[in-house]
Amino acid sequence: MRQITATDSLSLSIPERIQLVEDIWDTIASEPEVIELTADEKRIIDERLEAYHRNPDLGSPWEDVYKRIASKR
DSSP states (O other): OOOOOHHHHTTSOHHHHHHHHHHHHHHHHTOGGGOOOOHHHHHHHHHHHHHHHHOTTSSOOHHHHHHHHHHTO
């Protein structure tokens, strides 16, 4: 298999580069168990999960957040 570099990708069109990135991401997402979280990342997740359990109604659904952001454009 021929190795390519980031510089090689510059010869591709923008749509081709986007497709390349999507293809790369798909290979990463297919093996989520391989990605290790740091101790800090795990701590942050635990803190946020605990805060959610203390008050699950405090946040906003993603759809509402997206609408607020999109309406400011």
